[in-house]
Amino acid sequence: MEKLGRNDKCWCGSGKKYKSCHMAIDDKIHYYELQGHIVPDRDMLKTPEQIEGIRVSSKINVAVLDAVEKMIGPGVSTEEIDKLVYDMTTEMGGIPAPLNYDGFPKSVCTSINEVVCHGIPSSDVILKDGDIVNVDVSTIYNGYFSDSSRMFCIGKVDAEKEKLVRVARECIDLGLEQVKPWNFLGDMAQAINDHAKANGYSVVVDIGGHGVGLEFHEEPFVSYVTKKGTEMLMVPSMVFTIEPMINAGTCEIEIDEADGWTVYTADRKPSAQWEVTVVVIDDGYEILTW
Numbered sequence: 001m002e003k004l005g006r007n008d009k010c011w012c013g014s015g016k017k018y019k020s021c022h023m024a025i026d027d028k029i030h031y032y033e034l035q036g037h038i039v040p041d042r043d044m045l046k047t048p049e050q051i052e053g054i055r056v057s058s059k060i061n062v063a064v065l066d067a068v069e070k071m072i073g074p075g076v077s078t079e080e081i082d083k084l085v086y087d088m089t090t091e092m093g094g095i096p097a098p099l100n101y102d103g104f105p106k107s108v109c110t111s112i113n114e115v116v117c118h119g120i121p122s123s124d125v126i127l128k129d130g131d132i133v134n135v136d137v138s139t140i141y142n143g144y145f146s147d148s149s150r151m152f153c154i155g156k157v158d159a160e161k162e163k164l165v166r167v168a169r170e171c172i173d174l175g176l177e178q179v180k181p182w183n184f185l186g187d188m189a190q191a192i193n194d195h196a197k198a199n200g201y202s203v204v205v206d207i208g209g210h211g212v213g214l215e216f217h218e219e220p221f222v223s224y225v226t227k228k229g230t231e232m233l234m235v236p237s238m239v240f241t242i243e244p245m246i247n248a249g250t251c252e253i254e255i256d257e258a259d260g261w262t263v264y265t266a267d268r269k270p271s272a273q274w275e276v277t278v279v280v281i282d283d284g285y286e287i288l289t290w
């Protein structure tokens, strides 16, 4: 890393002198690095301009999810959800990030009951009374990416599924409590995993969250099964998703061989997931996508 003098302009592009911008943060990061911790690269720390871009993109993402919330219900096909997401995102000047991502054929992921994630919308899939469904929306606007998802209970859902959806939501809140500068991603993971386990559930290991903002999926990979005090140090201006997949049974998953996308629980018990994009700020976190 280039060695900056106190009075040089900061590397982040703020135009401020290094000593009044990132110098103290860099020194602190270095201190943790010397102790053997994983620390973020400079390119994981977003500039105020980038954060504002992600914030604007997130507003579209949230507006689309709000619209889904109004139209979803028994008898609605997941294709209709896909159409709403595509139409509304493009009308607002955005691009649905999933569309054509690695060949994904649709604009949104719709994952019902035992589908953990990456369910593909289809006119053949009609939501019915008692289903729980995750709708995962991701938006590109002006080059900035945002990403969030919600669970929806369709009609009258049994108590078991209702609890799974509620606990998955609580996991987000407990994880958020751990998001602050100089904590570790593992602090958040353990809070989430402990709550899931206390309710008899498991957390998916093989798929996690991610940095987001300038790309759909950026470093770091964010696990929700690691231990307190481990994984990457949280530093102001890091942007990442919190999106643990909570399974009623085993944490083992299987990918559909025919479509190459749909992820199921191995035991076909239900799974639930909520997702937010957060930015680490000086006194904790800001949720960009609620």
Ligand SMILES: [Zn+2]
Pocket (backbone or CB within 6 Å): 010, 011, 012, 013, 014, 021, 022
């Ligand atoms: Zn700076």
